[in-house]
Every structure is written in C-alpha cells, then in structure tokens.
Amino acid sequence: MKLQRNISMNSVINLSSTIFLLLFITLGVSAQESSINVQCPKGTGTLIHPGANNPGIKCMHLAAGDGMVTMADNYQNTGAGKPMYVFSFAELPLPGVDGAPTENSGDYPGWVMDQGMLAANAPAPTIAIDEDDELFLSMTNVGMAMRPDLFDPHTIHWHGFAEASALFDGVPDASISINMGATLTYYYQAKDAGTYMYHCHVEAAEHMQMGMLGNLFVRPRQNRCDTINDSSIPGGICPDGHISGVSTYAYNDGDGSTRYDVEYPIQIGSFDPDFHDASFNVQPLPFAGMRDRYFLLNGRGYPDTVNPNALSTVDPLGNTQVSQPISSLISASPGQRILLRISNLSVTQFYTIGTSGLTMNVVGLDARLLRDGAGNNMNYQTNSLTLGGGQSADVIITTPATAGTYFLYTKNLDQLANDAENFGGMMTEIRIN
Amino acid sequence: MTIFKKSISNRKLPDFFSAIVVLVLSVTLLAPATVRAMIIGETGSHFNLTASEGYISIADGGSIYSWGYSNNGTMQLPGPTLIVDQGTTVTITLNNNLPAAAGNTSIVFPGHQVTTSSGVAGQITQEAPVGGSVTYSFVANTPGTYQYHSGTRPDLQIEMGLYGAIIVRPSSPAVGCSVASAYDHPKTCYDREYLYLLSEIDIDIHEAAQQQATGPGPIDVGSGPFHPEYWLLNGRAAPDTMASAGTSLLPNQPYNAMTRMHPGEKILLRVVGAGRDMHPFHTHGNHSQVLARDGRLLLSATDSSQLAGPLLFTIPAAPGGTVDAIFGWTGKDLGWDIYGHKPSDPMEEHEWAPDHGKPIPVELPSLSSMAFGGFYSGSPFLGAMGSLPPGEGGLNPNAGYAYMWHSHTEREMVNNDVFPGGMMTMLIIEAPSVVITE
Ligand SMILES: [Cu+2]
Numbered sequence: 032m033k034l035q036r037n038i039s040m041n042s043v044i045n046l047s048s049t050i051f052l053l054l055f056i057t058l059g060v061s062a063q064e065s066s067i068n069v070q071c072p073k074g075t076g077t078l079i080h081p082g083a084n085n086p087g088i089k090c091m092h093l094a095a096g097d098g099m100v101t102m103a104d105n106y107q108n109t110g111a112g113k114p115m116y117v118f119s120f121a122e123l124p125l126p127g128v129d130g131a132p133t134e135n136s137g138d139y140p141g142w143v144m145d146q147g148m149l150a151a152n153a154p155a156p157t158i159a160i161d162e163d164d165e166l167f168l169s170m171t172n173v174g175m176a177m178r179p180d181l182f183d184p185h186t187i188h189w190h191g192f193a194e195a196s197a198l199f200d201g202v203p204d205a206s207i208s209i210n211m212g213a214t215l216t217y218y219y220q221a222k223d224a225g226t227y228m229y230h231c232h233v234e235a236a237e238h239m240q241m242g243m244l245g246n247l248f249v250r251p252r253q254n255r256c257d258t259i260n261d262s263s264i265p266g267g268i269c270p271d272g273h274i275s276g277v278s279t280y281a282y283n284d285g286d287g288s289t290r291y292d293v294e295y296p297i298q299i300g301s302f303d304p305d306f307h308d309a310s311f312n313v314q315p316l317p318f319a320g321m322r323d324r325y326f327l328l329n330g331r332g333y334p335d336t337v338n339p340n341a342l343s344t345v346d347p348l349g350n351t352q353v354s355q356p357i358s359s360l361i362s363a364s365p366g367q368r369i370l371l372r373i374s375n376l377s378v379t380q381f382y383t384i385g386t387s388g389l390t391m392n393v394v395g396l397d398a399r400l401l402r403d404g405a406g407n408n409m410n411y412q413t414n415s416l417t418l419g420g421g422q423s424a425d426v427i428i429t430t431p432a433t434a435g436t437y438f439l440y441t442k443n444l445d446q447l448a449n450d451a452e453n454f455g456g457m458m459t460e461i462r463i464n
Numbered sequence: 465m466t467i468f469k470k471s472i473s474n475r476k477l478p479d480f481f482s483a484i485v486v487l488v489l490s491v492t493l494l495a496p497a498t499v500r501a502m503i504i505g506e507t508g509s510h511f512n513l514t515a516s517e518g519y520i521s522i523a524d525g526g527s528i529y530s531w532g533y534s535n536n537g538t539m540q541l542p543g544p545t546l547i548v549d550q551g552t553t554v555t556i557t558l559n560n561n562l563p564a565a566a567g568n569t570s571i572v573f574p575g576h577q578v579t580t581s582s583g584v585a586g587q588i589t590q591e592a593p594v595g596g597s598v599t600y601s602f603v604a605n606t607p608g609t610y611q612y613h614s615g616t617r618p619d620l621q622i623e624m625g626l627y628g629a630i631i632v633r634p635s636s637p638a639v640g641c642s643v644a645s646a647y648d649h650p651k652t653c654y655d656r657e658y659l660y661l662l663s664e665i666d667i668d669i670h671e672a673a674q675q676q677a678t679g680p681g682p683i684d685v686g687s688g689p690f691h692p693e694y695w696l697l698n699g700r701a702a703p704d705t706m707a708s709a710g711t712s713l714l715p716n717q718p719y720n721a722m723t724r725m726h727p728g729e730k731i732l733l734r735v736v737g738a739g740r741d742m743h744p745f746h747t748h749g750n751h752s753q754v755l756a757r758d759g760r761l762l763l764s765a766t767d768s769s770q771l772a773g774p775l776l777f778t779i780p781a782a783p784g785g786t787v788d789a790i791f792g793w794t795g796k797d798l799g800w801d802i803y804g805h806k807p808s809d810p811m812e813e814h815e816w817a818p819d820h821g822k823p824i825p826v827e828l829p830s831l832s833s834m835a836f837g838g839f840y841s842g843s844p845f846l847g848a849m850g851s852l853p854p855g856e857g858g859l860n861p862n863a864g865y866a867y868m869w870h871s872h873t874e875r876e877m878v879n880n881d882v883f884p885g886g887m888m889t890m891l892i893i894e895a896p897s898v899v900i901t902e
Binding site for chain 2: 066068070072165167184188190191193194195196197198200202203204205206207208209210212213214215216217218219220222232234235236237239240315316317318319320321377378379380381396397398399401403404405407409419420421422
C-alpha cells in the first residue's frame, strides 16, 4: 500500500521525522529521570493484564501518539484503501514483559518512545476488566511524529465511570493532562459492570475526530458466582439455571437473563477525510464544516469489517504497523447467544444500527442493566438501535437453529458507503455456522 | 485552529476562560431575588410576551441578529422561562413587535390544551399580526418541564430564537423532600435544579433574515440543508455558559448554565431540546436517573412507588422533547480519600466511609510533565488548593471538583471553527463547607 501525498509534503515528512528523532533523543535523556514511569504495584503478586477473566490488580500501558490506518475503499483506483492519518493509542507490553526492557534499565524510555511512534490503532486497544478490579492504566504521550509542530498533551477519559473523580476523569480543563515524553498513571476501582468507552478529552473535537477512541467494558461479578457464593453481595450467587463453569453474563442480573456465549465490542465511529488530511498537511482544521464520509465499525468500513485478521498499514517512515486490530466479524453457532457491546463515539452524529433477520434484545443502556425501580425487566426487542455519541447499549441476539449469514448495518442507508463508493461503510456480518 | 499551536496549546484554556473568572467570582442575583437552588424565570399566571428583534453575542466576538421574546423587558434568547404552579390557569398575551417583513407570529405549547382569543387565524393556531397581539390560555395540569415556541413558519421563527421553557411545579411537594420535588412523588426530591435548553444557530438563516428585515417581506431564507455553526446552552455558547446569570455583558442572554452542588446533594436536570437537531448531553461525573419525558413521570408498571426511567450517562435531547433527571455524586468507591484525610481525621458529611484515610494509589507526574486546566486547583483533593506553575488554574476559587457537561457530538463544542466553545458548561462539586450562592 502506498501513501498518497503531494510532492511538497515529502519534504515536510522528512523534516518531521528528523525533528521528531531529535526531540525523541532529547526526551530520552529527560525520560531517564523517570518521567516515563509505568506505575504497577508488583508487591501484591496478582499483576494481571487486562483481558484476563479473573479479578485482581491489573495494569496496562498505552502510548498516545499518531499513526496511519487504511479505509475500505479502492482509493482513487490505487487498488488500496485510503490511508488516513490518525491520533490514537497503542498498547505496549509492561516493563520487563514480552521483550520490553525493565523499567530501571536505561533503555526503557527510549524503547517506549520507539515502540509507540506511529503505532496508533483505530480503535484504540480494548480495555476489558472485571468488576472489583483495580486498574492501573498508564498512558505515555509519545508525541505526534508527523506533526512535530504540535505539543499537545493527552488524557484518558473513562466515559461513564460512575462517581468519577475529577483527577482521573481526563478533562484537561478540569484536571491534569500529560505532556510529551511523560507518563500519567490513572487509577480506577471497577465497581460497576457494563459497556463503557474511552477517549482522549484534550481538544476533544479534534483529538476525537482524529481517532483517540476505544472500547472499554467491565464484566460482572456474577461471572465468578461459583467461587464467591455469597448472597449478601450483588452478583455473589449464581442465578437459577446457571451451569457451573459458565461465566459469561453481561450484568449481575440475578436471573441469568444476560447470559451469553460469545461477545463482541462494536464501536460505531466515522471519519471526515478532509479533516484528517488537513491535520496531516498542517492546514487549518474545519470544525463547523466537519462532514464524516467514512462510516466505521471498530475503525473499519465494510468489507474490511469482516476480515478476521488485524489490518496493517505502512507508516510514513516505511514501516508496516498494525493499524486496525479489531475485526467486527460476528461468529456464533446455531442457538448461541451473542452479546454485542455497542458504543457510539462519533463526534458528528447519531447513528442507527440494526439487524436483518435477527432480533436484537436490548438488555442494557449506558452500562446499566435495564430494570425499573421495582426490579422489573425493562429489556426490549428491536431491529434498530439509535445511539448518539457517548451512548452505549448491550444487545443480546439469540441465533437461529440453522446456519446462515445475517447483517448488522446502519439503517441510515447513505452511510453504507466508504466515501465515494456507495457499497460498504457501517456494516458487518453475523455468521451462524 | 491555527497551524502553529505550540504558542497557544497550554495557555489557551486559561485565556479562553479568563473572561468569566470575574463573573463567576462575583455572582449577581437577578431581581427579583431568586429562591435558592431554583431555576431563574418568570413566575405567576399571566405573562405578557413581546416578540421582537435584537442581537445575541457569541464568545468568538460574533453578534447575531435574532428574534426573541421578552416579558415586559428586553428581548432575550431563549424566551423567559415561565414557572407556574400546577393547577394554575396560565394566560399568555403575545405581542408581535417583529419587523413587518417577518409577518405574523404565534406560540404553541406542546403538552397543554390551549384556548385562544383575539389574533388572526393561522395555519396551526391563532396568530398575532404585525403590531397586533393574541392571547393563549391553558391550565397547567401536570407538573414537569415543557417548551413553548413559535407556531408560525417554525423553520424560520424557531431558528431565529422564538422558543423557551415552561416549568410546572407540583401543587404540593412530595412528602419527605427537604427542599423541593419535581413531581408529587418522593423519588423526585431534589436540592437544586438547573435548566439545559439546547439549540443551534445556522448563521446563513440569520443573515438572510437580517438583510430582508427592512424589506417588504415575506422573508425568504431558502430551504437548503441546515448547517449550524453555533450551538447554545440556555441561549449562550461556551464559555459564556459559565458567566453569571443576568450579566450586563450579555443583555439578551440572561440565563447561564453553570452548575454547582455539594457531595450528597441531588440536582434536578431539566433538559430541553429546543432546536432541530438531536444532541447527546453527556454528564461527566455520574449517571443521571431519568424521572420523566415530556412532563410525564415514568413509574414502574407494578409498583407506582418506584421509578421506571433508565440511568444514563448521556441524555439524548431530541427536538421538541424534554427530559427530567436526577444527578447525584458522593465520590463513592474511588478507592482513595477525596479529602486527603489521615485515618484519624474526622469524616466529612456524605464522605464515602470505606475510603476514609486511604491515599491515592499512584504518584502524580512532576509538575513539568503535566498540563493544567483552568478549573484544576493544583490539588487532587476536594476543597484543597495546591501549588501550580504561574498562570495556571485560577477558575475554581473554592477548589471544587470540576466536570464538563457537554454535547457528546464534540463538533458542537465549537464556536464556528474555534474550539472550545458551543454546547458546553461545567459542573463544580464544591466541598461541603463552601456556601453555594446562585
Ligand atoms: Cu488527545
């Protein structure tokens, strides 16, 4: 895949990388004075990466910077998708893990800056943890390699976190954000299961349009009911019909109604290529005129959504980097229950997403089980779900007894498009086999 | 946004907010004196609204030709919030003082059974001709949040600013509420209430109306696609949303949207979708419990003592609709003591006891590694000031916790092409000892 850029930009890019490397060396020096400080309590013996399905102290390290992703069209008949400049996050292994130097080695700060450079993913790495976890979420600002004129700080906003502190809420106006070459460790106690989302809140209209958006969800305590077995805490005992060892519920429902077999985070989003190109080309950014033309699920348009593999993109320095790791292909066996954790982080509009031939059962909204104050189940069945930016829903689909392929797609039919190509966009397949 | 952002990156927010510092610090009360914690508006049963032209200001320096209502006073946007008691027969006389080119005007009151007198027949209600008037009357039967707006050429007249909110208070507050209730139901108790009326401005329509206002009419603004450049909360675009209510700097936009509360209090949000787009209104800090939509309380089908609305972290504001919701915050389950107490220190009121005396589990980066918000006190602890580099902070004199409340369609957080702005305000959770005056 070749990047499309005009001649004059090449010199800017070369200049960019030179400046960036100089900066990186400078930062490397100061970083050794520990401004890259991934805080993760190791004394407890329960250091776990997010994703492990058991509770404890979990740690994660994200690099915030820029990168390139690939859209799903045949861009200007090049035979490849449009390369799209993004800001976002990339996950780095914790110090001393998976080839990362240990934190006290002098190599560590330079290694972090090197690994994080142009490594941004769309969407950002998924944060999946368990209720009762303590999450130490470190974020290192590695800078924007293609925009050395920018010195933007970044933050992480855990969108929807109940009873949030201003300190770890990630709104730069209201708290702290982290400058280039340094690390901020956010601390969260996960006490409420559900589907959330996260994003950078610095210059929100810009950094979010540029792609600093990710899936985030908290699995319920009820998944561990076999071992907790305590009726005095919510989710502490197993619901009727619980099969020992089956540990997949969306919420502490008490009745097994949110049990599922397979789960998929589906993050709705959209990009305005003019905005991204303007950013890449160091041009003024159109805010009021923002018009998204690439309509995405987990950072991809159809048919890339059903590619089961991670997508890679060649970055402007010529390195191939994983750019869009999350497939949205939904697979299940006949009769299984699928949990879709759907969130919308578009900065421009509401989207309606729906199914063909399958019924969506909405069991949760905004990371809360749909129950009324008397405990009645307020779930509802639908074929279309409308979400604005910053809304989420938990949807369970019970698959039919026979194999087949169905679609999950936007009902705003003009958004079944990858820019000028009017087949694609916000759509994926649900394959029952 | 300019190309070279370095010079403004960290300085920008204090500059952006500096205009409001003084205003926030010196809160001026509107006359007549408002009851503590209540939405500002016009109370009573008879209102004399005049529709006329004027200008509203936007923080980017813009001055926008608009139409608005006044109640024996200055044209304002949104129109006066009409606050009435349940059971009252409300009478509203509308006087048409718009330019002749604007033609007739009228008001509709969705959710109410209206009778009219005088005026001239219009398409959907009786209208006030140029220079004339019309009178509407309805009984405010059901408590809740409603809106009123022009029923004549609404595509033009609502866009120009002819809209406002109506609040119907329950004839008697619910049993057990210490301050007030939104409905006659004990699950609707609140300590403070705030209005969030969301609307947009497409400058092309306003400029076309202005150019034709002195002509023979009718005003033709075309029927092209709607492309707003400005997004308003209670008639103001941020940062003016946080300036004091009734400030003389914004004579035609008297209502602010600055929100303040103490830990443990319940605040009532009255969210009104007054424009033509949907907006996802995101309340940082916590979920809100939806009480009602369009002035109709949502109760459990099997137990009317219980609510049925969802808990939302983003409230969708739909055109023509209203949502009432309760927001609260205590700092529960953070895993550290928000006051920075030692275990031996006394507890604050509403403090979350399991976290008492627990330190923050992480070290904060060095000052030189961080950028600071104007609403950051320099300390992670509620009510405490910390040291900040010169020129940082300063907008949060009581060191409250600050949360951004905004449209989560982030492109609406701009004033034309300038970020931040638009449909955005702040919630300040003040330490228990801080007196909140509104
Ligand atoms: Cu950012």
